[in-house]
Amino acid sequence: MKVFFSAIMIGVLILLCLSQTQAQAVIQDETLVIVLIKASRIGNTKYVKLLLDQGTNPDLKVADGSTALIWASLMGHADIVKLLLDKGADPDSRMIDGSTALIWASKKGHINVVSQLLDNEANPDLKLTDGESALLIAVQKGLTELVKLMLDKGANPDLQSAAGLTPLMVASLNGNTAIAGLLLDKKANADLQRMDGITALMVASMNGQTDIVSLLLNKGANPDLKTSEGKTAADYAENPDIKSLLNNASVNVN
16 A cells, blocks of 8 residues: 655655745645645644645545545544544545555554544445455454444444455454454344354354353354354364353254
């Protein structure tokens, strides 16, 4: 996601060397856009404000689809994010790979920026081209506070990736009971299946996550669901305690 423009440093130097009036007269519109993105990236609040106050469109993009807001969010510059949003920047503007300011802020764990974006109605359910959402990324990284924030702001706990992966499956793989609990408290469906039929319970079982298996069963996960190969969670379990939990649950279900 690197932006390479020969005009960037020229534009920044112009802004640094000239007065506001001179800068407005000299810099062309296209250079202003490049400088806005560069200033947002490096955290130069003064020049972001200058450019916005003189009417530079905060939503103009460069070749990869990135905007000033996306760069400010990626770098965690909360003050610049606020300036851009106050000037009407679109929080859901997307790069060519589908990424948004919220997705980048989530990847970097900038919870204050994520909060700002969500407060400005950023859509937490937009996905990358590979189907990953901001919530799924936060779950992968184990960012519990970020996960809670997005769920509280209405993120879909069951949003699946292109391969059918859910946030609950990822939490189950990682053995993260805190995040799994948050997802289940928001009514995440424990029985959703990947394209091959794998469920969160199967993921936890095959990876020896006893606490997750117990949690999922207590929340009503079906131990008798089968994959496309006809296997159940018990078939994947090598841990005897997990196999016992699953077998007992299967008896109770039947």
